Amino acid sequence: MNKAFDLAGRAALVTGGGRGIGRACALSLAAAGADVAVIDLDSTIGEELAAEIRKLGRRSSFFPCDVASPDQVDAAIDGVANLFGRLDVAVNNAGVWRRGADETQAPADWDAVVSVNLTGVWLCAMAEMKLMRKNRPAEGKIINIASVGSFIYAGNGAYDASKAGVVQLSRSLAAQWGRYNINVNCISPGYVGNVFGRSRSEEERQRLREITPLGYVQRTADLCGPVVFLASSASDYVTGHNLVVDGGHSLSTWLRPLERDLPPRVDPAGELDDIPVVAGY
Incomplete structure (x- = not known):
């Protein structure tokens, strides 16, 4: 492993960590060497993931939390502080949406x-910053999960506006908290097929392939490298950035299928594989 990407000895947390994108992020951080606390509403999947992380030789515990509750957030972060004694990396992934037009x-x-x-x-982020400021030396990495819905239509007004808010919030906090050596960035995934795609028709999935330059529907595995990069010392001079990870999906004109000369890296069957960790980080 390139030492710039080595997270050995780092203490991390992931909100909404029990499934999907959060699970992939948690396992990727653990594979790169970090101890990882799992924060989620669902105790069953949260405890299962914490046990899986411990099997990798990392410290991990599950903390139940509704991130919309200030008291529950404070309690969860206090639990992380008691578990690790510090916090180096925080991935704020917990999110919801409501189906339907505005x-x-x-x-x-x-x-x-x-x-x-x-x-x-x-x-x-506020609670994480307060804990990171206690590190000696004070520093930390906060990674907020946004969406391509932050800049293109992706669902409805509530979802898209909330994700646009995450991007600008990340920029604002990055500007303020650089004085504590805390980097704040966000990742904007596209349409993640093995999280949402199983409920979609093959016709819809094929349309996504046709308008995505890299030719396949995104997987949670495609977010593993980006989250490790933003958590590691390799990104020490990156802050206030929105890293778009969508296979070029948001570049499309949506008017006609894009041309291909070669098969994509991932075939349709592979789009649904739940492979949260890519070896080599």
């Missing part, structure tokens, strides 16, 4: 999405 959404739907996706990220 004209069908109730104010409660808006509130539910924004309270988790945006307010929850702010609450977690």
Whole structure:
């Protein structure tokens, strides 16, 4: 492993860590050497993932938390502090969405999405920063999971606006917290097939392939390298950045299929593989 990407001895946490993108991030950080706390609403999957991380030889525990609750966030971060004694890396991934067009959404739907996706990220980041400032020397990496919905239409107003807020929040916090040697960045995935794609028709999946320059539907595995990069010393001079990881999906005109000369790296069957860790980090 390139030592710039080595996370040995680092203490990390992942919110919404029990499944999907969060699970991939947690396992990737552990594979790179970090101890990883799992924060999630679902105790069953959270405990299972913590046990899986411990099998990799890393320290891990599960902490239940609704990230929209300030008291629960503070309790979870206190638990992480007691477990590790410090915090070096935080991935704020917990998120929700409500199906339906905006004209069908109730104010409660808006509130539910924004309270988790945006307010929850702010609450977690504030608590994480306070713990990172206690490191000696003070430093840390905060990584917020946004979406291509932050700059293109991807679902509905509540979801897209909340993710756009995450991007600008990350930039604002990066500007403020650089004085503590804390880097704040975000990752904007595209449409992640092995998280959401199983409910989609093959026709819809094929349309995604046709308008994505790299030719396949995104997997959670495609986020492993980016999250390790932003967590590691390799990104020490990167802050306030929105790293778009979407296979070029958001570059498409949406008017006609893009041309290909070679088969894509991943075939349709491989799009649904839940491979959270890529060897070699």
